[in-house]
Amino acid sequence: xxxEVTKYGNPILRQKGAVIEKITPEIxxxxxxxxxxxxxxxxxxxxxxxxGKALQLTVxxxxxxxxxxxxxxxxxxxxxxxxxxxxLVLINPEIKPTGESVxxxxxxxSFPQIYSEVSRPEFVDVKAMNxxxxxxxxxxxxxxxxxxxxxxxxxxxxxxIDRMATAKKRELKPELDELQAQTKAELQKRQA
Numbered sequence: 256x257x258x259e260v261t262k263y264g265n266p267i268l269r270q271k272g273a274v275i276e277k278i279t280p281e282i283x284x285x286x287x288x289x290x291x292x293x294x295x296x297x298x299x300x301x302x303x304x305x306x307g308k309a310l311q312l313t314v315x316x317x318x319x320x321x322x323x324x325x326x327x328x329x330x331x332x333x334x335x336x337x338x339x340x341x342x343l344v345l346i347n348p349e350i351k352p353t354g355e356s357v358x359x360x361x362x363x364x365s366f367p368q369i370y371s372e373v374s375r376p377e378f379v380d381v382k383a384m385n386x387x388x389x390x391x392x393x394x395x396x397x398x399x400x401x402x403x404x405x406x407x408x409x410x411x412x413x414x415x416i417d418r419m420a421t422a423k424k425r426e427l428k429p430e431l432d433e434l435q436a437q438t439k440a441e442l443q444k445r446q447a
């Protein structure tokens with residue numbers, strides 16, 4: 256089922272997600288719905304906060320974008336094909352960014368039509384649980400690294416606008432203010 260994507264201005268986007276203790280049928284259904292929602296919106300990642308749930312859960316699939324923006328993957332210290340782990344579910348992820356910071360273009364489904372260059376470490380070491388409750392560990396580079404860092408930020412209430420250069424954020428301020436006001440007005444209508 257395609258879910259509504261939460262937009263900037265909704266307070267849930269600033270909430271740290273709760274740890275998921277076990278993989279229930281509800282969590283499995285949520286994961287399936289999140290993948291369907293992400294693909295329907297042409298995204299490469301989607302965090303639980305973006306569909307209104309404050310949980311430590313994100314889904315990622317960089318295969319469509321891989322043609323333009325390559326990713327690298329290491330499993331047990333050896334290069335591997337990114338497609339081996341796609342589509343990717345990360346539950347209660349722990350990450351350790353490494354390497355030099357690199358600029359890269361980012362957008363976000365919670366910020367329609369807003370894009371910016373964001374500086375992030377080039378690689379990220381990831382440890383998380385997958386949808387089967389198994390621990391997975393890998394090192395990601397390229398787009399996969401950027402997507403993991405972007406989505407894990409969401410799980411901690413951090414948004415990509417928080418990582419933008421000050422000048423760029425100032426330049427986008429009118430669009431951000433308008434989006435925030437629209438979202439807040441919609442939330443008030445629903446509560447009325």
